[in-house]
Each structure stands twice: as structure tokens, then as C-alpha cells.
Amino acid sequence: MPSNSTKVLLLITLVGGMLVSVSSNSWLGAWIGLEINLMSFIPLMSNVKNMYNTEASLSYFIVQVLASATLLFMVVMKTLTEDLFSFDSNPYAPVVISTPLLLKSGAAPFHWWFPGVMEGLSWENCALLMTVQKAAPLMLMSYLIEINAFTLTIILMSTIVGSIGGLNQTSMRKILTYSSINHTGWMLIALTTSENMWMMYFIIYSILALTVVSAIKLSGVSFINQTMMTNSDTTTIKFMMYTSLLSLGGLPPFLGFLPKWIVIQAMITNNLAPLATIVVVTSLITLYYYLKISYSSFMILSAEPKWNLKSHKNKSISTSWTLMLSSISLTGLVACTMITNIN
Structure with a gap:
């Protein structure tokens, strides 16, 4: 706060x-x-x-x-x-x-x-x-949106631009930006199905985005090449950051897979299998550049310069907040599955 x-x-x-x-x-x-x-x-x-x-x-x-x-x-x-x-x-x-609402929310091709x-x-x-700045424009979009050529074009451009645009980036902020554009495409698909589905997707996406941002801020990383040189004492923070990134990409064991799974099922039910195929492939591309960030730190051997004296011992509140969000990201899918089966 x-x-x-x-x-x-x-x-x-x-x-x-x-x-x-x-x-x-x-x-x-x-x-x-x-x-x-x-x-x-x-x-x-x-x-x-x-x-x-x-x-x-x-x-x-x-x-x-x-x-x-x-x-x-x-x-x-x-x-x-x-x-x-x-x-x-x-x-x-x-x-x-x-069109102006899509410009406000940063959907492609209005993402420049x-x-x-x-x-x-x-x-x-x-x-x-x-997160917060996307809520109002997308909610207003729900009053207007329907499956037509314009909507499908925006969805396809958002998912494709969001996935391909992040491939050549080195800045963590720009990678999260293109990831957000990709997720905007998924949210628009959820909006065409129902408002409840969009709310569920938006809430889970917001939790994951907050988790990733708080973990990256805690580790003090702004570019990909800095991930290898973070302090070796902060293994927990590294683990939280990379598992949260993979969850944001929609890797199945994590919470980020749940909304995408439901949206894919809705698309297939509405006879939109070709669209589902394209957005799943673009989602895999986003997962690739998350893995590119995580790969260096998942290695057993990593380099750390001697002058890296950055300490995280005075950030216990921030660390506990990030740990709580990260645990939601890691165990959320299991919890949701258990609740669904109990009911």
C-alpha cells in the first residue's frame, strides 16, 4: 500500500x-x-x-x-x-x-x-x-461485442501480435506488455461467450500479473540478461518469479491454465475450433519466451558476479506477500478441481 x-x-x-x-x-x-x-x-x-x-x-x-x-x-x-x-x-x-475502447485497453492493432x-x-x-486500467473498457465492450468479422480480426491480431511481438524482446516490461496484449485477445473471446467467463479470466489474470510483477520487483530485474546474475541467496524469489511466469503462460499444472482451458472448451462448443487452434498455438509461443527467461535460472550451474551484494533481508513483508500470491498461482488449479469435484 x-x-x-x-x-x-x-x-x-x-x-x-x-x-x-x-x-x-x-x-x-x-x-x-x-x-x-x-x-x-x-x-x-x-x-x-x-x-x-x-x-x-x-x-x-x-x-x-x-x-x-x-x-x-x-x-x-x-x-x-x-x-x-x-x-x-x-x-x-x-x-x-x-474502436476507442479497444484503443484504451491496448488491443492490437491499437497497441502501438x-x-x-x-x-x-x-x-x-x-x-x-x-490489470485495473483494462477492466472498464473491456466491461463496456461486453455491451457491444458479438461474433463477427471485426471481433474475430481483433482477437486474431491481439493473440498473434502479443505472441510474436515478445519473441525478440530483452526488457521484462515489454515482454509482460506483449503477454498482456495476448491475454486481451483471450479476454475478448471470453466476452463473446459470457460476462461470468470474462470476470473469471480477468480475476485470475490479474492475480497472476500481480504475482509476476511483485516477484520481479523483489528480485530487482529489468532485463533478461540480469536473471542469471541475481543473488544466489534468493533462490525462493527466483522460484516464485519463474513459476509465476509459467503460470501466466498457461502451463497446465498451474492456475493460469484454468481460464484458458474453460475458454477453449467454450470455443469448441460454439463451433470455433479453427480460432481455438490459432489462439492455442500463439499461447504456446508466449510460453516459449517465458521459458527463454526461466531456462538460465533453471540450470544447475549459474554465474553470479562478486559485486552482487543486493540483499533482500529487509523486505520480509514484500517477500511474504509475493510468496502468498505465488502459492495461489501454484496450487490454484488443484484447489479449483477439488472444489468442483466436491460440489
């Missing part, structure tokens, strides 16, 4: 803006909620001591204002020309209103701002951008 009272207030208004947007019964109210959410997140992002942070917050602000202005314009045009409450008369209305912004943020803000 932030120690600064201003940050606590901004976090409350950030979540409040998201709740206003989600619970609103009009598009104008949803737009107001998105604006409250944006105006709360910008001060949380900005840090005068970090040049990259300032650049990232400015880029994020410009993109989000563009998306908000487009959304407001589209909604007003819809109200003036037709009826505000129905989308039956014009088949293109859901598409044009979905996402990697650059993530690269300039602190790990706490990265976690917020990957």
Missing part, C-alpha cells in the same frame, strides 16, 4: 472512476467514469525525477484523451442521428464505438502506445496498467 496519502486518494478515485464507468446506465456516464479513472492515473504515473516516466505519462495521456474524445463524439453522433439505447438499426455503430508507455513506468504502475 502506498505510504503517501495523496497516492492512496488517487488509488481510491482510480478504482471509483472504474466503478462509475462499469455501473453507469448511459454512455455519457461511462465516459465520465473513464475520465475520472484517467485523471487519477496520470498523477500516479508521473515522476519528475525520471525522464522516461514523464515521457510515458505524456504519451499515455495523449492516447487516452484521443480515445475518450472519439468515444464521446461517436456516442453524441449516435444519439443525434438514431437512438441512444439500441444498436439494432445500424450494424456499424457497435464497431465505431468499440502500450510497449513504450510500459517501458517508462515503475513496476507498481505497470501492474495497474495491465
Whole structure:
């Protein structure tokens, strides 16, 4: 929890803006909620001591204002020309209103701002951008989304760009960014099936993303080549970080496999087997670059420079928090299976 009272207030208004947007019964109210959410997140992002942070917050602000202005314009045009409450008369209305929401959530091909912004943020803000900031736009998408050519194109582009884009990256932040884009594609598939499935996927994804971010922050790693040189005393933190990454990739023994499993079953039930095949293959590609990060540290022999004196002994609270999240990630699938069988 932030120690600064201003940050606590901004976090409350950030979540409040998201709740206003989600619970609103009009598009104008949803737009107001998105604006409250944006105006709360910008001060949380900005840090005068970090040049990259300032650049990232400015880029994020410009993109989000563009998306908000487009959304407001589209909604007003819809109200003036037709009826505000129905989308039956014009088949293109859901598409044009979905576009700014997809830009806000960072789905491909509207993802161009996402990697650059993530690269300039602190790990706490990265976690917020990957989880909380996606909730309101995707929830608003659920009112409009249906299986058509536009939706399928967005899903395929998000999963393919999210998997291939992360292959050549060395920055941990950019790898998590492209992973988030890939997961956005999966969430859109879940949205076409039911809101409950999307909620389940989003909650599990948020837990896993928080686990990965807290473990990476604890280990002090920002790039792949630093993973081999982390302190040998922190074996537990290494184990937590890599198992959480594999869970986020959807490896079967871990919790991250559960939502993907359910979404795949739903796709096959809805006669979307070709789409299921493509998204599973792209998910395997994301798993490959997680394994690329983990491989060096899963080796028995690893190098550690003599000047690596970074200590984690004073971070007992952070370590216990990460350990708790990591244990949920490791044992969640077993627990869910047991509960299902008992019921």
C-alpha cells in the first residue's frame, strides 16, 4: 500500500472512476467514469525525477484523451442521428464505438502506445496498467461485442501480435506488455461467450500479473540478461518469479491454465475450433519466451558476479506477500478441481 496519502486518494478515485464507468446506465456516464479513472492515473504515473516516466505519462495521456474524445463524439453522433439505447438499426455503430475502447485497453492493432508507455513506468504502475486500467473498457465492450468479422480480426491480431511481438524482446516490461496484449485477445473471446467467463479470466489474470510483477520487483530485474546474475541467496524469489511466469503462460499444472482451458472448451462448443487452434498455438509461443527467461535460472550451474551484494533481508513483508500470491498461482488449479469435484 502506498505510504503517501495523496497516492492512496488517487488509488481510491482510480478504482471509483472504474466503478462509475462499469455501473453507469448511459454512455455519457461511462465516459465520465473513464475520465475520472484517467485523471487519477496520470498523477500516479508521473515522476519528475525520471525522464522516461514523464515521457510515458505524456504519451499515455495523449492516447487516452484521443480515445475518450472519439468515444464521446461517436456516442453524441449516435444519439443525434438514431437512438441512444439500441444498436439494432445500424450494424456499424457497435464497431465505431468499440474502436476507442479497444484503443484504451491496448488491443492490437491499437497497441502501438502500450510497449513504450510500459517501458517508462515503475513496476507498481505497470501492474495497474495491465490489470485495473483494462477492466472498464473491456466491461463496456461486453455491451457491444458479438461474433463477427471485426471481433474475430481483433482477437486474431491481439493473440498473434502479443505472441510474436515478445519473441525478440530483452526488457521484462515489454515482454509482460506483449503477454498482456495476448491475454486481451483471450479476454475478448471470453466476452463473446459470457460476462461470468470474462470476470473469471480477468480475476485470475490479474492475480497472476500481480504475482509476476511483485516477484520481479523483489528480485530487482529489468532485463533478461540480469536473471542469471541475481543473488544466489534468493533462490525462493527466483522460484516464485519463474513459476509465476509459467503460470501466466498457461502451463497446465498451474492456475493460469484454468481460464484458458474453460475458454477453449467454450470455443469448441460454439463451433470455433479453427480460432481455438490459432489462439492455442500463439499461447504456446508466449510460453516459449517465458521459458527463454526461466531456462538460465533453471540450470544447475549459474554465474553470479562478486559485486552482487543486493540483499533482500529487509523486505520480509514484500517477500511474504509475493510468496502468498505465488502459492495461489501454484496450487490454484488443484484447489479449483477439488472444489468442483466436491460440489
